[in-house]
Amino acid sequence: MKITGVGTDLVKVARIDGLLQRYGERFMRKIFTDREIRDCSNRPEPAVHFSGRFAAKEAVAKAAYQGGWLEVIPWRNIEITTDEYGRPSVTIAPEVFSVCHISIAHDGEYAQAFAVGERDHD
């Protein structure tokens, strides 16, 4: 397995909060999977968690482009889920990455994410 791309993104929580308030379901369903919507909506501050996942998708896309995958990846084709410990992971088509690691953080106004993608094929 070889690291083929890294990506990072920083998101203002207020921007995502504004989009959620203005476009509601329409924005949510365009960007997030049903599972992501369920996971974030159940949290005390949904906008913070939507922001982290938004940053994560951008970070994964950046990592993918560095890996030479030049087709635009639809938002919902990158899914961020968390395990029982809260640790996030990425589901993405195996042609893009065999494995993609993700880390998310948020504090106050901002959420950020960092992604590392690995491939065992060209």
Ligand SMILES: CC(C)(COP(=O)(O)OP(=O)(O)OC[C@H]1O[C@@H](n2cnc3c(N)ncnc32)[C@H](O)[C@@H]1OP(=O)(O)O)[C@@H](O)C(=O)NCCC(=O)NCCS
């Ligand atoms: C996990 C931990 C490092 C998160 O740090 P934090 O400063 O509170 O939170 P940050 O803003 O930096 O990051 C939050 C993101 O970290 C990620 N995260 C949460 N738990 C994680 C873990 N165990 N490993 C890796 N990433 C984790 C999540 O993506 C989370 O965002 P989300 O809730 O929107 O999905 C911190 O809570 C910790 O050290 N906990 C000790 C272990 C613990 O208590 N585990 C509880 C389950 S037993």
